[in-house]
Structure formats: C-alpha cells, structure tokens
Amino acid sequence: MTLVLASLVPISAEEPLLNVSFDPTRELYEDVNKQFIEGWKKKTGRSLQIQQSHGGSGKQARAVIDGLEADVVTLALAYDIDSIVDHGGLVSKDWEKAFPHHSVPYYSTVVFLVRKGNPKGIKDWNDVVKPGVGVITPNPKTSGGARWNYLAAWGFAKKKYGSEEKAKEFVKALYRNTSVLDTGARGSTTTFVQRGIGDVLLAWENEAELALSESKKANGGNSQFEVIYPTSSILAETPVAIVEKVARKKGTWEVAKAYLEFLYTKEGQQTIAKHFFRPIDEAVLKSNSSKFPKVKLFDVRELEGSWKTAHKKHFADGGIFDGIYSEAKK
C-alpha cells in the first residue's frame, strides 16, 4: 500500500531504494535506514530515500518474482532467495558469496515463550512434546518462521535420539499438541499473547523478546511471560541479496551494495543487536552477551545439506509435514 502511494509521489531529487524484507524486521530497518541515509549523505553528498516493504517472507519473495522492483531483499530464509534465482533469475546464482558470512549479516534462533511462573515446567524441547502441553506455532506451509520452528525441533530430536525415525515421532508429537496453526509468526504471537491459548509459543528470539517487553510496558514493568532458552536450537539465518537485474536497470547497484555492507559495520551490528537479532560480529555479540544467552546452535546445512533439500524433504507436498497430518487422522 505504502508502495503504491510512494510511486505516485512525483520523483524528487532523492534516490529511492526499495528494501523488500519480512515481518519482524520492520523496527530494525527503520533504525538502520536512518543511520545509513545520514552516513550516505556525509560520504557522497547525495540524499537517499529508502522504502521498506514487509510481509511474510515467502509472500515477499513472490512479489519480487512477480515484478515488485526491489533493489535489495532481506528475507527470512535462503530458500526464498533461491526461489527468486530460480524464477526469473533476478538475483545472481552465487548471491551467497556476495557478502561476508555467506550473505547473512545477523541471525536468530528459536526459543520458548511461556506464561509467568512457567506452570507446565517447560525447560527444553522434551517438555514441549509432553501430552497435555498446548503448543502455538504457525503453519510451516505458509510461514517461514514456522519452518525454522519445525527444523529446530527436528534437529534437537535427531541429535538426541540419533535417528530420523525418532525425529519424525518427535515432531509428530509436537504437532499433536498444537490446536491452532496461524498463517504467520505474528499471528501466532497474537494467539498466544492476546487470546491466551496454549502453554508455550515457539518463536524467534527477537519476537519473544518483543512480546516480553510489550507485556512489561502494558503491565507496569511486570511481564506476564517468560522466555525460556532450550539447551539447543537452530541457527536461523536471515540472508540478504542485491536484486541484480533491478538494481542494474535502475542504476542503484552501487548504493544497494553499500546499504547491505553497512549491515556488517560496527554501527550496523550494534543496531542489529539492539533489536534482538544476533550480530555476526563476535565483539558486538560479546558486548551484548547479557541479551543473548548461550544456546548450542545447529544449522540447516549440517542437518539437511541445504534449504532446498530441507524444503523438499519436509515441507513440499507429500513431505514429512504432510505425512504427520495424514497419519494423525488414521
């Protein structure tokens, strides 16, 4: 909507740059943009206008494929950027090598949000699958965040019990405990926080911290929730890429590159930490260590090789997730 409006405004002297991102980064990029625009003006004397577009990660990727002229994409999972490569080739094939740390300037992980006092005694993944525990997580078919949740549980079980069969049983038990599958991560947060459904919300660290601080604000410093860190969880990597074809056409390639590089600077990393995303810069992470408790993290590469294979195996039609529901009814 803002996009349409923005395109109606007559072109000013400001260069416009469009960052198509996913839902929970809204506040982060508002901050980042302000800092980058200032720095860019100082460095080059040119003024810049950065437009943001947020929504479900998959939906955003599809909008770019269908012609939304994004200069850069900052999405929730590599699979979505791979899809932009596959459908239309707007992003170059080796986008992962374009920026440090395979183009992932910050990451997050999946944690538990429970009700105050933790009445069900949830300490780790094992407790989440116990019978009688109400779990809230979005639908992996429509939500990128939900896929991270699923893979976090899968990875934990596979490592702990040592076989894929056991891991399958584990995630099946997890989804047996869910009574609502919202279409997106924010929807699940609402179901848990506002509607009071379920005992544990599987959420990204930044989303859980946001819910916690909102609750503190609403209740005079006393939160109705607690964040629980499991012993191990997934390394949820959120990649960035230049949309080559668009940026070259619009002549914004140079500024787009500088914009994404800014995310890797000390200043950018500090802002990232401020918004509860984990910075990749070790020093910045260390200086914020009170914010980010240590969790053993495993990544999708070591679990399944790549996001593409993970998607095919688990979430595509006829994959393990579909199997969970078709077996559950029998």
Next chain:
Amino acid sequence: MKLNLRPYSKTTFGLSLGMTVFYLSFLVIVPLSALFLKSANLGWSGLLEVFSEDRIQKALWLSFSAGGAAAAINLVVGFLFAWVLVRYEFPGKKILDTLVDLPFTLPTAVAGIALTAIYSPNGWIGKYLDPLGIKVAYTPLGIVIALVFIGFPFVVRTVQPVLEELPKELEESAYCLGANRLQTFTRVLFPEIWPSLLAGTSMAFARGIGEYGSVVFISGNLPGKTEILPLLIVTKLEQYEYAKATGIALLMLVLSFSIMLAINFFQSRSSRRLG
C-alpha cells in the same frame, strides 16, 4: 414532435451490448481464462492428482459445507431481518438498516480478527461458552459464524426491495378471502419472495466458499480439520506451486459456476411460472 414509440432502438442496443461484452471480457473473462491457461501446465493427470489429494478433498468438503450451512442460516435470519425492516416502524430503524451493510464495508480480516477475539476461549462470548464445552474459535463452527457474518447483507439486500414492492393489500385480501396466517405466507407471500431469497442465498453461499480474510483467523488452519480451500491456494503459492494453486482455483471456479448456473436456472423457471 413525433413520439418515439420504440424506446430501445437497435443501434443503442448494439452499443450497449458492445460495452457490456467489452467490460465483461476485461474484468471477468480474460482473467479467468488466464486461470485456465495457467492450470493447463498441469495437464489432466496433474489436475487429477490435485483433486485426489486428501487434504484438498477435506478442505473442499469443509468450504462447501460451512458455506452451505452459513447460507442456510442467512436465508432464515436474513429473511426475518428484511421482513422486520420493511413491515415495522420503530425507533432506530434507519441505524439498523445501515448496520446491515457493515459486513460489506469492513475489511474481512478485521471482521475475522474481531470475531476471533470475541469467540476465543478467553473472549467476551467464548469465556461463557468454553465451560459448557462449546468451542467456537478454531473449529468449523467458528468458520460458519464468520461466513454468516460476511454473507448476511446479501440476503437482506436482495429480499428487501421485493418485500417493499409487495402491496399490503395482497395480504389483507388473502385474509378477507379466508386464508389464515400460514396459508397467506406459504401461498401468497412466499412464492413472490422465493426467487429473490434464492438469489440472495446463493450469493451468500458463493461468497462464503471463496472467503479468505475473515476465516483464516478464526479457523486455526489445522490440516484436514479446519483448513479451507482458499488457504490451500495460498499454501501452494507460498511453495511456488503456481500450477497446483491455479488447479485448486479452477476446481472452485467450475464448482461455483455450476452451482450458480443451476440456481439461476431454477430461479428463472420459478419466476417465469409466477409471471
């Protein structure tokens, strides 16, 4: 001045028919044929595969049965509402009349969120229903309620003008000729109203099958249990399965069109008999 006894000359007919076809083509036929073309990528076997998917069959059944139930409720309640609005005078009538249109103007997602908030186990109404073991939000019942909400104005607004046209004398003369209340209703009033009632109900039904915004919030989206067809389309799109998504859309299109056609046929027959 010579009076034109033929108010609709052939030339204006040509022009207006041209305009009609032009508009219909661009707004309806072209987009819908694109749908056919896109799903052609699947081929017959692919389409068949889509339809035989267990989840799709379940969602199909849910969408059509919930849509049907909601339409049936709207048929009764909408008719009563129209009746009250036409036949009685009471304070606040204008406001009530305007309220009927609200589901048309409100974004459906807002309606969905509001309904979920009210009917969830800790919501205004939900917290009284929950101890009784009645679960509304995140069950098919919740879907029906959302569909009743969005389909309600269709029935009221199609029946209302027909009721207004019916002269009160019609009823009065029926009484004078010795008919009782029930007879007056079934023999005199109902045949007149029936075609418009049917039209309104079928529109509510059609809207219900395709409804997305209000339903995704209250349904809970559990595969095989509370998952509706439009959500499956979104699901396929999220996985970049464009052909499969259009396959489901095609299925809905064909089914809805056949139902609408059947209702239209039925309706024109019953109104012709009357006329």
